[in-house]
Amino acid sequence: MEEPMYIRIHNQIKRDIEKHVYKVGDRIPAERQLAVKFGVSRMTLRQAIKTLEDEGILERRLGSGTYVASQKVQEKMSGIMSFTEITEANGQTPSSKLITYQIGKPSLSEKERLGIKPDDEVLRMERIRFADDTPICHEVVTIPYKLVENISKDDISTHLYETLEKNGYQIGRVTEHISAAVCNENDARLLKAKKGEALITRRQVTELSDGKPFEYTRARYVAERFEFTFSK
Amino acid sequence: MEEPMYIRIHNQIKRDIEKHVYKVGDRIPAERQLAVKFGVSRMTLRQAIKTLEDEGILERRLGSGTYVASQKVQEKMSGIMSFTEITEANGQTPSSKLITYQIGKPSLSEKERLGIKPDDEVLRMERIRFADDTPICHEVVTIPYKLVENISKDDISTHLYETLEKNGYQIGRVTEHISAAVCNENDARLLKAKKGEALITRRQVTELSDGKPFEYTRARYVAERFEFTFSK
DNA sequence: CAGTGGTCTAGACCACAAA
DNA sequence: TTGTGGTCTAGACCACTGA
16 A cells, blocks of 8 residues: 555546546535545545645535636646746747856845845856747846855756755745836847837845845846736 | 634644744644543544644654744735735835726726626726825726625725625635836826836736636836835 | 535554654 | 554534525
């Protein structure tokens, strides 16, 4: 007996929903019936249902029944979606191009946001992100250099979060600020946009689980080509 | 017997943790002991522990025991913050002024977003939101009229959500899209802003728990005076 | 009213952790 | 080995929903 029964029942019901044996909005059989069908006690069956409810796949209504919750895809995207997620959700292919990668002294705002000393060096990366070869976003990422001095440029620029976690760091709170700005000449050149059109601006500070900031990102998106989506 | 036992036990243990009877990192008594102490079966006791675990207050370690988890404060502010929350967090006073309130035919986009028929009438409200008397945001809210035809104008314009819930409706999923735009003459007049400067745009569709959209909002914020904040 | 989910019991055996 | 949490049973009574 590898897996517990309630996990196996969970998986079976999930598969049934994916195969449209139970469709969105359908009422699934009552707990007592399912318990008989799977040959388990009602408590065990309820444990399976509970995990599906926690995942937002099922919805229980007292006195009425247990129903397949609406949507399925959207469930995951509670909270802000990343550039990659939004682009892929639109059926486009995300890509990015690193345009600068340098180590140097922090600016005033970098020093403040990252909570570091003026002497501490920072790694600064600049990137353009594309959806199907259309430039969408210009992004500057700053990291205290001593946190990543033993990590390769390739790992930093492509799998920063995974690499940090492999090296024993734990990602904590992420705070984002979103506003807007007008496209200047530099933006226009980098993003192939028109001066004077609207951009979305985003600032993000990512902390480690001990509360120390480790990444400060500023990004500017062409509003004509992009929007952020949230759900709750 | 008002509350279920497992809820009462949940609350009791939570209070004990708040009173430092059990401190962060402490192991609390074993399930079987607590079950005896509270005079319930072990399954019921486990249900109480489970809810505390889901809240991140307790942490169970197989074969070892159940421990008081670290953190506590961070819980609340996950996700997008509302205008009122952001303004108050900045130490300013939010207010709003209703500038139009009319019943009429839906526009094409209103019809689509709200999933209604062309003949169905809609209630459309237009509002300016202020922080300390500075105009921040221009907002248009559209609601299928038949949902609110028995509700007073005052309730609709000031306590829409609460009033709906009192009338037996249940709020469901909320989806928001955020992008940017350039301030036009109308925006400039309403928001006392300059034509050509940057605005944040927000579209929001709020559904009832049955998945039917009941509110479609479009809002434009002066970027110089406002930003959205998220945390996770 | 009958059927549903919500709660609860008093046991049981298991796998895992720590001594 | 002892104690822990993880799983599971075969019942029970309750409150709620909907016909």
